[in-house]
Amino acid sequence: MKIGIIKELRPGEKRVAVTPQVAKDFIARGFEVVAEHHAGLDSHFQDKDYEEAGVKITDKASVFREADIIVKVNPPAEDDLPYFREGQIFIGLLFPYNNTELIKQMAEKKITAFAMELIPRISRAQNMDVLSSQSNLAGYKAVIIGADALEKIFPLMMTAAGTIRPARVLIYGVGVAGLQAIATAKRLGAVVEATDIRPETKEEAESLGAKFLQVEADTKDVSEGGYAKEASEEFLRKQRELVDNSLFQADLVITTALVMGRKAPRLITEEQIKQMKHGAVIVDMAVEQGGNVELSQPDKIIEKHGVKIIGKTNLPSLLAVNASELYAKNMFNFVTFLVKDGQLNIDKEDEIIEGTLVIENGNILKS
Numbered sequence: 001m002k003i004g005i006i007k008e009l010r011p012g013e014k015r016v017a018v019t020p021q022v023a024k025d026f027i028a029r030g031f032e033v034v035a036e037h038h039a040g041l042d043s044h045f046q047d048k049d050y051e052e053a054g055v056k057i058t059d060k061a062s063v064f065r066e067a068d069i070i071v072k073v074n075p076p077a078e079d080d081l082p083y084f085r086e087g088q089i090f091i092g093l094l095f096p097y098n099n100t101e102l103i104k105q106m107a108e109k110k111i112t113a114f115a116m117e118l119i120p121r122i123s124r125a126q127n128m129d130v131l132s133s134q135s136n137l138a139g140y141k142a143v144i145i146g147a148d149a150l151e152k153i154f155p156l157m158m159t160a161a162g163t164i165r166p167a168r169v170l171i172y173g174v175g176v177a178g179l180q181a182i183a184t185a186k187r188l189g190a191v192v193e194a195t196d197i198r199p200e201t202k203e204e205a206e207s208l209g210a211k212f213l214q215v216e217a218d219t220k221d222v223s224e225g226g227y228a229k230e231a232s233e234e235f236l237r238k239q240r241e242l243v244d245n246s247l248f249q250a251d252l253v254i255t256t257a258l259v260m261g262r263k264a265p266r267l268i269t270e271e272q273i274k275q276m277k278h279g280a281v282i283v284d285m286a287v288e289q290g291g292n293v294e295l296s297q298p299d300k301i302i303e304k305h306g307v308k309i310i311g312k313t314n315l316p317s318l319l320a321v322n323a324s325e326l327y328a329k330n331m332f333n334f335v336t337f338l339v340k341d342g343q344l345n346i347d348k349e350d351e352i353i354e355g356t357l358v359i360e361n362g363n364i365l366k367s
Contacts, residue, residue: 004067014320110362139180155189173256278306287311
């Protein structure tokens with residue numbers, strides 16, 4: 001089968017779905033690979049790097065015409081849709097529940113499409129889990145962005161002129177991004193606290209050196225498939241009361257909380273921001289899904305009540321080299337799982353395939 005790599009058209013997107021090294025791995029497995037001119041240039045992978053790996057470089061129309069499988073990071077752009085042909089396979093991020101019109105348009109082309117973000121969080125799918133690989137990098141970058149915006153240093157520093165106390169960092173959400181944020185803030189020397197609706201995350205947070213702020217839940221059934229479930233208003237009120245003291249003392253706050261398939265929960269209100277330290281910084285990692293912070297806006301820095309509120313979307317793209325490397329390896333593992341002996345193997349009894357299959361030969365399965 002032939003794999004086609006096309007250039008990402010989302011504004012600000014620098015990642016590529018398959019790197020030259022992973023293309024070489026595909027070719028070693030018997031695949032052919034064709035790529036659009038400059039598909040990986042924003043990730044600093046040049047056409048010559050792909051050609052040296054055995055990839056054919058050509059124009060977009062030729063990629064779509066020749067490839068059996070089209071791979072991308074983001075959902076197809078409007079300009080991509082006319083090129084699809086019947087029977088083609090698309091693999092990438094799709095977010096079908098938020099992109100119903102796009103899914104309809106793709107289905108009209110009678111293609112088969114898999115959504116990488118819907119890979120279940122089970123042990124045998126860990127090496128395909130793009131949300132984890134990308135969130136890991138995003139958690140790191142969020143701390144770096146916050147540290148850059150904060151007008152003080154992170155570590156304890158003892159000087160002849162006096163002692164500088166370490167910065168205090170509070171992290172909402174102890175998933176993959178939150179854990180990496182904890183680890184990064186600790187490495188930089190901050191005092192770190194963290195909170196999460198899921199009590200099972202306490203041990204992980206503490207193992208990285210964070211103090212865990214735990215709300216007693218009315219039920220243990222607060223997570224599903226590795227993600228937090230939507231919390232009740234009563235629970236969120238209790239969480240705010242518990243965390244307020246740490247929030248008002250924090251120098252940097254990072255919010256990572258997402259609920260699968262729903263708008264991000266509101267964790268910090270404007271009233272709370274008014275009581276935060278003057279000069280504090282908030283990085284809202286959930287801003288693209290509606291935001292955890294009342295005043296945050298996508299790709300803007302808002303300064304209000306003496307607090308900087310940073311809403312940066314697509315954080316992994318800011319680390320395009322590493323993000324592309326990890327995404328490409330996830331893609332390789334998924335494609336080689338799907339394709340057996342040169343044939344697409346759609347076993348709907350398999351949890352991974354059932355979870356990710358959005359369109360099958362033009363029939364919409366998830367939207």
